[in-house]
Amino acid sequence: MDFYVNALLGVLTFGPIMAMVGATILGVFIGALPGLNPVMAIALLLPLTYAMDPLVALGMVAGIYNGSMYGGAIPSILLRIPGTPASIATTFDGFPMAQRGEASKALKVACYSSAIGGIASAIALMTVGPLLAKVTLLFGPAEYFWIAVFGMASVGVMVGSDPVKGLMAALLGLWIGTMGLDNLSGQARYTFDQTWLLGGMPLIVVLVGLYALPPVLQLAEKSDFKGLSAAALKLQAVPFKKGELRRLIPTWFRASGIGISVGILPGAGGNVAAFLSYNTAKNADEDPASFGKGNPKGVAAAECGNNADNAASMIPALALGIPGNVVAALVLSALVIHGLQPGPQLFQQNPVLVGGFMMEMLLTSLLILCLGGALATRVFAQFQRLPGVLLVPSILILMCVGVYVINGRPVDLWVMLFAGIAGYFLEKVNVPLAPIILGMILGPMAEQSVRRALLISRGDATELLTRPISAVLAVATVLVILWPIQKALRNKRSASRKAD
Amino acid sequence: MDRQQDVVLGAFFVVFGLSAAWGATSYSGASGIYPLVLGLLLALTGAIVAVKAVRATAATERVLIDAPVKFCTTIAIAVVYVALVVPLGFYTASFLLMLALPLALGFRRLVYALIMGTVFTSIVFLVFSVFLERPFPREVILTLFGSGG
Numbered sequence: 001m002d003f004y005v006n007a008l009l010g011v012l013t014f015g016p017i018m019a020m021v022g023a024t025i026l027g028v029f030i031g032a033l034p035g036l037n038p039v040m041a042i043a044l045l046l047p048l049t050y051a052m053d054p055l056v057a058l059g060m061v062a063g064i065y066n067g068s069m070y071g072g073a074i075p076s077i078l079l080r081i082p083g084t085p086a087s088i089a090t091t092f093d094g095f096p097m098a099q100r101g102e103a104s105k106a107l108k109v110a111c112y113s114s115a116i117g118g119i120a121s122a123i124a125l126m127t128v129g130p131l132l133a134k135v136t137l138l139f140g141p142a143e144y145f146w147i148a149v150f151g152m153a154s155v156g157v158m159v160g161s162d163p164v165k166g167l168m169a170a171l172l173g174l175w176i177g178t179m180g181l182d183n184l185s186g187q188a189r190y191t192f193d194q195t196w197l198l199g200g201m202p203l204i205v206v207l208v209g210l211y212a213l214p215p216v217l218q219l220a221e222k223s224d225f226k227g228l229s230a231a232a233l234k235l236q237a238v239p240f241k242k243g244e245l246r247r248l249i250p251t252w253f254r255a256s257g258i259g260i261s262v263g264i265l266p267g268a269g270g271n272v273a274a275f276l277s278y279n280t281a282k283n284a285d286e287d288p289a290s291f292g293k294g295n296p297k298g299v300a301a302a303e304c305g306n307n308a309d310n311a312a313s314m315i316p317a318l319a320l321g322i323p324g325n326v327v328a329a330l331v332l333s334a335l336v337i338h339g340l341q342p343g344p345q346l347f348q349q350n351p352v353l354v355g356g357f358m359m360e361m362l363l364t365s366l367l368i369l370c371l372g373g374a375l376a377t378r379v380f381a382q383f384q385r386l387p388g389v390l391l392v393p394s395i396l397i398l399m400c401v402g403v404y405v406i407n408g409r410p411v412d413l414w415v416m417l418f419a420g421i422a423g424y425f426l427e428k429v430n431v432p433l434a435p436i437i438l439g440m441i442l443g444p445m446a447e448q449s450v451r452r453a454l455l456i457s458r459g460d461a462t463e464l465l466t467r468p469i470s471a472v473l474a475v476a477t478v479l480v481i482l483w484p485i486q487k488a489l490r491n492k493r494s495a496s497r498k499a500d
Numbered sequence: 501m502d503r504q505q506d507v508v509l510g511a512f513f514v515v516f517g518l519s520a521a522w523g524a525t526s527y528s529g530a531s532g533i534y535p536l537v538l539g540l541l542l543a544l545t546g547a548i549v550a551v552k553a554v555r556a557t558a559a560t561e562r563v564l565i566d567a568p569v570k571f572c573t574t575i576a577i578a579v580v581y582v583a584l585v586v587p588l589g590f591y592t593a594s595f596l597l598m599l600a601l602p603l604a605l606g607f608r609r610l611v612y613a614l615i616m617g618t619v620f621t622s623i624v625f626l627v628f629s630v631f632l633e634r635p636f637p638r639e640v641i642l643t644l645f646g647s648g649g
Contacts, residue, residue: 051632164552168513168545171538175520178535187531190523220574221567223605387609390616393601396578397594400585401624405634413582421575428564429505447534454530 003130007355011363015052016059020360023063024367030064031071031087038068042330043211044395046337047204047402054338055356061334062360063367065327069307070114070368077106077299086306089274093291093298105238106299111372112245113252113300117307118365120256121263125311125318126358128264132319133347141453142464146473148446151322154480155329156435163484165431173439174446176201183444184451196411203440205403205412206419207333210433211326213420216395224388248300251281255301259308264315277305311361318346318354321442326434331357332441341445502562503553510550517543573604589639591629595621 010016023045030041041064049057072087077094090110097106139147156170157163179190180200191197255277262273281301282291291298310327317328321341335341340350347354403416423433450464457463465471521539524532565571577600584593598617599610607613628634 048632162549164545164548168542168549171517171542171545172513175535175538175542178538182527182531185529185531187527187529189527189531189535190520217571217574218566220601220605221565221570223567223570223607225607225609387602387607387612389602389605389607390598390613392574392605393594393597394616394620396581396601397597397620397624400582400594401590401628401636404585404590404636405628405632408635410582410586410637413585417578417582425564428562429502429509431509450534451530 003351003355004126004359006352007359010055010352010356011059011359015056016356016360019052019056019059020063020364020367021371023060024067024364024371025063027064027067027069028071028074028368028371029067031068032074038065039326039330040212040215040395041068042327042334043208044398044402046330046334047208047406049334050337050406054335054340054353055360057334057338058331058353058357059360059364061331062357063364065310066114066118066307066361066364066368067371069118069310070111070303070372072306073110073114073299073303074107077110078103086271086274086309087302088271089278089302089305090299092278092302093293093295094302096292096294097296097299100294102238102294105240106296107372108240109248109296109299110303111368113248113255113303114307114372115365115368116252117256117259117304118310118368119362121260121308121311122358122362122365124260125314125361126355129315129319129354129358130347132315136319137348138469140467141449141456142467142470143473145446145449145453145464146470146477147320147322148442148449150473150477150480151316151320152435152438152442152446153477155323155438156432157480157484161430163481165429166435167481169426169431169433170435170439173436173441174443175439176206176436177440177443178447183448196409201440202406202412202415203333203437204337204406205415206440207330207437208399208403209416209419210423210436211330212395212399213417214424214427216392216399217420217424219388219395220392222388226387244296248297250284251297251300252304254280254284255304256308259305260312262305263309263312271306273309274302274306277301277308307365311358311365314357314361318357321445323434323438326437329434329437329441333437336441502560503556505562505564506553506556507550510546510548510553513546514543514550515546517541517546570605574601577601577604586637587640589641590636591621591625592639592641594624 027038027041030038042061045060045064046057049060052060069086072082073090073094076082076087076090077098080091080095082088082091094106094110097103136143152170152174153167156166177200179197181188181198188198258277258280259273262276278291278298278301281297282288285291285295285297287295313323313328314331317323317332321332323329323332335346340346340353399416400413403412404410406412426436427433453463454461465474517539519539520542521536524534524536524539526532527535577597581593581597584596588596595617598620599613602613603610629636
């Protein structure tokens with residue numbers, strides 16, 4: 001109980017409250033602009049949080065994450081353009097509702113559903129996270145090593161369409177993580193006589209480049225010169241019928257459960273949660289044919305599902321150091337920036353910070369109820385009148401200023417540009433970017449843990465496999481890698497059988 | 501198209517991984533083993549990607565760059581912008597970027613771009629230089645007028 005009380009006291013101060021309110025508003029705005037997404041926004045934000053108190057920085061991350069996941073519903077409903085990938089399922093019923101003049105009602109359903117999904121997810125994080133962290137007290141260097149390897153293998157294999165490319169991306173991240181001075185021996189590795197590389201490849205610079213530049217380049221390629229007309233953004237107030245909101249309660253329960261379960265699984269994201277919730281709501285409904293034609297339950301399921309994924313994806317990230325999705329990987333980066341090592345020790349060493357972040361995820365979900373809805377949407381939707389082509393240099397400038405203020409080194413701007421261009425092409429050839437960042441974060445932990453374990457066992461490598469927990473984790477890692485191979489072989493066999 | 505791209509991608513990672521592994525052989529003791537293994541695994545996964553692409557029967561169309569001219573224009577202007585940040589100063593270079601990039605991409609409402617450029621650069625200045633007090637490269641305009649920056 002003390003854990004939560006201390007965390008709440010830490011959060012309910014001027015700095016974190018202002019950060020949460022401001023970031024939630026900013027998050028809704030970012031989600032409402034197609035082309036911008038929460039990942040990009042958090043990547044842009046992280047360099048600016050260097051000098052801030054960690055609770056203020058994490059409050060901003062929580063606000064942007066929850067706010068933008070709701071904000072994505074605004075263009076999905078008004079224009080059938082998903083503001084974020086997780087709000088694709090919202091278009092199915094949100095846009096038909098808007099077409100028959102019920103945009104305001106659809107936006108209210110999206111707002112309530114997002115808030116309920118977010119709150120349920122935060123409660124799951126606050127209850128399951130600390131329990132999982134207690135189990136990790138039994139861990140030694142060998143277990144930490146396998147946790148890092150398991151995290152990278154599962155995210156590498158499950159993110160993206162090709163498991164081999166996912167593993168390749170994770171290995172690339174691990175390799176980048178070896179650059180600079182080796183902490184144990186002092187050996188300079190892959191520094192190419194550049195003194196700025198002695199501290200290693202700057203994580204945040206690579207992160208901003210990889211996640212923020214590709215969407216900017218895509219915006220430039222689209223070159224929208226006009227923005228939207230005022231007429232397209234006109235809303236008409238439509239009240240709820242008697243009992244209409246009450247009938248959404250079973251949908252909210254189901255979608256919250258699905259979103260939380262998907263969030264805990266490494267590799268799956270908000271879009272998977274939204275689609276699964278939508279399909280379940282459709283199958284469970286007495287009139288499934290009404291889905292896709294403007295059924296409010298469709299909007300409720302999709303929005304509740306994608307927001308229920310948010311805080312739940314932080315459970316493996318905070319307790320084990322394994323992020324459930326890209327935003328969780330960015331949260332781990334935020335912790336690294338503030339000198340904190342993600343993983344099991346975090347709960348013991350920084351309980352106020354971890355608990356505070358959990359509270360911030362809960363409070364920013366509640367804030368959506370106040371800051372979302374039709375009235376706020378009228379304001380945020382106006383930003384869609386801005387020509388997209390003007391956003392390109394604006395975001396580029398924010399990226400550069402964010403990266404420059406970290407170390408005051410012009411070379412970082414070149415690194416960011418290079419990482420961004422590489423990220424653009426890697427994404428195009430279906431190489432996922434999340435495992436690269438994850439490899440950079442977990443790589444040093446994996447290397448130091450394995451070397452410590454070997455030092456303790458005086459070079460006996462069997463130590464990595466003979467301890468019960470590390471043996472279980474090793475087997476789980478092998479299974480995670482073999483599972484897609486077995487699946488591919490089975491598909492191939494059934495395809496050849498069909499051909500015969 | 502996607503097969504060719506995957507062959508090139510796989511081959512790149514084979515060369516990259518082997519180079520990384522070769523570089524790791526010059527590091528002493530345990531600090532070389534880990535990057536050596538990573539380099540070899542990178543080369544292995546690259547080889548698998550390339551071999552899979554060569555053996556694939558169905559080929560699908562995957563466009564690498566949707567609008568090559570606009571893509572190259574944006575990259576070129578971004579490179580010039582980064583190169584000018586130190587000699588011109590951050591805010592001068594940023595204001596010029598706000599004008600040059602939209603115009604180069606075909607935006608013809610100069611006054612709109614000018615207003616956006618002025619407003620946006622001013623906001624960035626107020627937030628980072630006035631409120632957060634972050635140091636940036638000296639503005640060339642201020643140097644010309646003989647004052648600090």
